[in-house]
Amino acid sequence: MKQLLVGLAFVGIIGSLGSALFFMMRGDKPGPGNDDPRRANRMFKALALRVGLSVLLFICILIAWKLGYIQPTGLPASP
Secondary structure, eight states: OHHHHHHHHHHHHHHHHHHHHHHHHOOSSOSTTOOOHHHHHHHHHHHHHHHHHHHHHHHHHHHHHHHTSSOOOOOOOOO
C-alpha cells in the first residue's frame, strides 16, 4: 500500500511537470508579441501543482518515518 501511494505521487509529479512543459512549448507562432496570458496561467498552475505535490510527498514521507511505518537503513559499513 505504501509503495502504491508513493508511486502515485511520483506519477502525479511527473504528469504535472509534463503538463507544464506542454503548455510552455505549445504556441501558434513563435516570436515577440505572441504571449498568451491563458497559456502562461496554465503553465503556472501546472508548475504550482508539481511543487505542491512534491512538498506533500516529502511531508508524507516524514510523517511515515515519525510513525514508524518506514525505517532508514543507511549504507552498510564495509570492513
